[in-house]
Amino acid sequence: LGRHDGQIDAVGFEYRGIRFGQDTLHVFPGLCAVDNRANVEATFAAIGAAGVKTARMGAYKPRTSPYDFQGHGKDCLPYVFELAAKYGIQVVAMEITREAHLDEIREALQRAGNPTGVMLQIGTRNAQNFELLKVVGQQREFPVLFKRGMGITLEEALNACEYVASEGNTSIVFCLRGVKSHLGAPHRNLIDFSHVPVVKRLTRLPVCVDPSHSAGRRTLSPDGISEIHHATAEGIILGANMVLVDFHPDPAHALCDGPQALTLDELPNFLEDVRLVRETY
Numbered sequence: 531l532g533r534h535d536g537q538i539d540a541v542g543f544e545y546r547g548i549r550f551g552q553d554t555l556h557v558f559p560g561l562c563a564v565d566n567r568a569n570v571e572a573t574f575a576a577i578g579a580a581g582v583k584t585a586r587m588g589a590y591k592p593r594t595s596p597y598d599f600q601g602h603g604k605d606c607l608p609y610v611f612e613l614a615a616k617y618g619i620q621v622v623a624m625e626i627t628r629e630a631h632l633d634e635i636r637e638a639l640q641r642a643g644n645p646t647g648v649m650l651q652i653g654t655r656n657a658q659n660f661e662l663l664k665v666v667g668q669q670r671e672f673p674v675l676f677k678r679g680m681g682i683t684l685e686e687a688l689n690a691c692e693y694v695a696s697e698g699n700t701s702i703v704f705c706l707r708g709v710k711s712h713l714g715a716p717h718r719n720l721i722d723f724s725h726v727p728v729v730k731r732l733t734r735l736p737v738c739v740d741p742s743h744s745a746g747r748r749t750l751s752p753d754g755i756s757e758i759h760h761a762t763a764e765g766i767i768l769g770a771n772m773v774l775v776d777f778h779p780d781p782a783h784a785l786c787d788g789p790q791a792l793t794l795d796e797l798p799n800f801l802e803d804v805r806l807v808r809e810t811y
């Protein structure tokens with residue numbers, strides 16, 4: 531990872547004409563889980579209209595319960611990539627949970643004529659799946675979004691990233707998404723964004739925050755502002771380079787994590803808040 535003991539330099543990487551470094555900031559709004567074509571289209575349309583070229587879209591969903599919706603998998607890839615291209619989305623962050631998913635994504639992209647790029651997301655539950663980490667490290671085609679394991683130390687998480695980097699792929703973004711705690715936090719997870727500057731100091735990696743999976747709900751705080759907005763602001767004030775955030779056209783009917791999704795009509799304000807916080811701090 532090129533640890534550099536406090537000397538921040540913006541190495542990072544470029545992908546699909548977009549630079550990811552310790553001095554850039556990109557928002558990846560989108561569906562936690564693809565549920566149907568209409569919702570993908572509505573979501574990409576809103577993101578494109580806001581001038582954003584990056585988005586999140588979950589096709590393969592590792593769920594805590596086997597009885598919960600597991601994602602549409604490769605069946606949704608053709609319309610996800612077609613619609614991403616239609617609305618000018620250049621990079622889609624998408625989780626994979628095994629090597630076959632990488633092949634499916636590559637094949638679907640090729641069949642569509644590579645109209646968009648994919649950032650391969652390694653989810654919190656696979657943060658120490660070393661064989662999967664090696665697989666994404668052995669290819670250079672796609673950058674990797676590594677999410678810290680919800681119950682592992684920062685050192686263990688950095689070592690997990692080394693599994694990717696040591697195989698040859700150093701196009702990695704490190705994502706903080708909250709950690710489990712025994713403290714009875716009212717949030718879904720204890721928000722660990724104070725580690726943003728720590729990871730930036732210890733590595734050359736751009737750092738992402740995921741306010742949605744950290745807070746787990748869009749409940750309003752006493753000041754009338756959603757907890758997702760508060761968590762996002764915290765991440766940006768601390769220097770985050772990327773924000774992965776759930777939006778849905780109709781959260782009440784989302785097949786996965788509806789309570790934490792913001793609505794599409796909130797997207798322009800959310801982006802404006804991101805801009806203002808970044809400019810102010």
Ligand code: PEP
Binds near residue numbers: 562
């Ligand atoms: C996600 O981002 O879709 C996800 C499942 O996140 P995490 O792995 O952090 O739970």
